[in-house]
Amino acid sequence: MLELYHGLASTCSKKVRMCLEEKGLEWESHLLQLQKFEQFDPAYLNLNRNGVVPTLVHDGRVITESTVIIEYLDDAFPEVPLKPIDPFPRAQMRLWEKWSDDVGYAAVYIPTWDKLSRPVAEKLGDEELEKVLERVPTAERRARWRLVARGTFSDEEFAGAYEKMERTFSLMEETLAQGPWLAGEEFSLGDIAMGPFIDRMLDLRADLVGPEGYPAVHDWYKRMQARPSFRAAFFFQNMDASTGAVSQALAAGSV
Numbered sequence: 001m002l003e004l005y006h007g008l009a010s011t012c013s014k015k016v017r018m019c020l021e022e023k024g025l026e027w028e029s030h031l032l033q034l035q036k037f038e039q040f041d042p043a044y045l046n047l048n049r050n051g052v053v054p055t056l057v058h059d060g061r062v063i064t065e066s067t068v069i070i071e072y073l074d075d076a077f078p079e080v081p082l083k084p085i086d087p088f089p090r091a092q093m094r095l096w097e098k099w100s101d102d103v104g105y106a107a108v109y110i111p112t113w114d115k116l117s118r119p120v121a122e123k124l125g126d127e128e129l130e131k132v133l134e135r136v137p138t139a140e141r142r143a144r145w146r147l148v149a150r151g152t153f154s155d156e157e158f159a160g161a162y163e164k165m166e167r168t169f170s171l172m173e174e175t176l177a178q179g180p181w182l183a184g185e186e187f188s189l190g191d192i193a194m195g196p197f198i199d200r201m202l203d204l205r206a207d208l209v210g211p212e213g214y215p216a217v218h219d220w221y222k223r224m225q226a227r228p229s230f231r232a233a234f235f236f237q238n239m240d241a242s243t244g245a246v247s248q249a250l251a252a253g254s255v
Contacts, residue, residue: 001028001057001058001059002020002028002056004016004027004029004054005030005044005053005055006030006053007033007034008031008034009116010034011105011112011196011197011199012052012105012196013053013066014199014233014234014236015067015193015195015233016069016070017233017236018196018233019073019074019082019189019192021228021232021233022229023077024080025077032044032053035117037132039053040132047062047064050064050138050141051137051141054069056069056073058076067097067098067100067101070082070192071097071189082187082192083188084184084186084188089183089185090183092183092184093190094190096183096194099168099193099194100197103168104164104168104194106164107162107164107165107168107197108161108165108197108201108204110157110158111204113144115204117148121145122148129145133145162205165201165209166208166209168194168197169198169209170214172198172216172217173216176219181220187227191220196234198217198221202221
């Protein structure tokens with residue numbers, strides 16, 4: 001049995017949902033409401049000590065970190081492979097997985113927190129805020145929640161995030177001149193890893209990374225959107241009977 005603990009708008013959760021769908025796997029959904037701090041409930045912290053999503057449970061064994069999860073799924077269920085056979089494009093795939101973790105995430109987390117988490121955190125009274133912070137398991141996350149509740153990110157931090165967006169689009173534009181996908185001729189985990197971050201960057205700053213400067217990236221993004229797995233992952237709707245592939249559960253609007 002596969003169980004996924006995930007968040008609706010979470011970029012890393014979308015990455016794993018897309019991988020599950022590409023491989024045609026059945027899974028049970030445990031959708032956490034992140035803005036209600038369900039990721040800090042003790043039962044969930046027993047699965048994921050950092051209190052972040054997603055977390056995969058396979059036959060009782062716990063796997064965390066989205067890139068590790070999609071690699072695990074491809075190893076555990078090889079019938080629909082998502083890694084190139086040739087070592088060089090496989091290495092390129094893994095470089096894009098690493099880029100998604102190191103640069104893609106850093107490019108979106110400040111504007112995302114400012115847009116999604118600040119409105120929630122600002123409504124918390126001082127006593128309520130302290131109770132929430134007591135449940136947050138890592139110092140870095142506690143500091144971030146306190147910042148969006150009572151402070152603000154600097155202009156320099158926003159500028160750094162936007163610079164990483166432009167770097168990402170520039171490198172992808174150069175890479176996609178060599179083939180239709182990030183690892184060359186084959187769709188791979190590298191494309192899955194980057195898809196949610198490109199989607200988020202376009203949502204946050206379409207004016208900065210528009211099609212005029214990056215036509216190959218936007219063409220790639222259109223082909224990503226056309227994949228059934230993309231729509232299932234990005235327009236996910238939790239159901240009461242949530243066991244099974246989510247391709248049949250499509251919400252009406254974007255998350």
